[in-house]
Amino acid sequence: MVHDERRLYPRVVTNLGAQVQFEQESFAVEMVNLSLGGFLIEGCGRLVNLPKSPVTGAIEFGLSFELENHTVTSQCRVVYKRRLSADKAALGLKIINMDESTQRVIDTYVKKNLSY
Template sequence: MNPERRIYPRLNVNIAAELSTREGETADVTLINLSLGGMLVEGGPEMAELKPPVQGAPLELYLHFGLADGPVHCLCRVVYNQRQSQRCLRYGLSILSVDHQASERLQAYIQQQLK
């Protein structure tokens, strides 16, 4: 059995979100879980169309979603992908950058939900 390597606790959620590339391509997704370090998103075939600008480069995407206290926008890197079915794909994302207010909003939301 693999030991847990995550630094931050994960919270299971069901939150509508959007992924976008620097070039403006988008895909609607659902957040499956989230933490201060990353999240798991699930979406349809349009997720597979999101490509890095240079073949072989890591795929970095903007993630946008809303919490009760306001929006969260962050830059993430895809650290793994997993096909669930022909029409369902999951991306494990690592947060590369997020503004201070959004980080505080995310932290407060996670702490509140874990109580």
């Protein structure tokens, strides 16, 4: 049976360090995969308890990391969360704001690292 990729944007596995900036706190996380549409990150268990925005009703924060000698910054919304252990969580993030030059850096990186 052939598995069809149904994602809008292809994703690639990574092992990159990143920083979540939520209000006045900063969390070091590991980026597990990335695409032009979003990211999967893993970090401390406190990530699953971040409060929702009273304005949007969603958990949103800034994310930054280094990719191909560029600092990538984006505003993200949590679309998936899972506690992996008492002190580790995974969050699936949708990009809600990112400049065009950063999008090009991610697009180039994904295309270069796709494995078919």
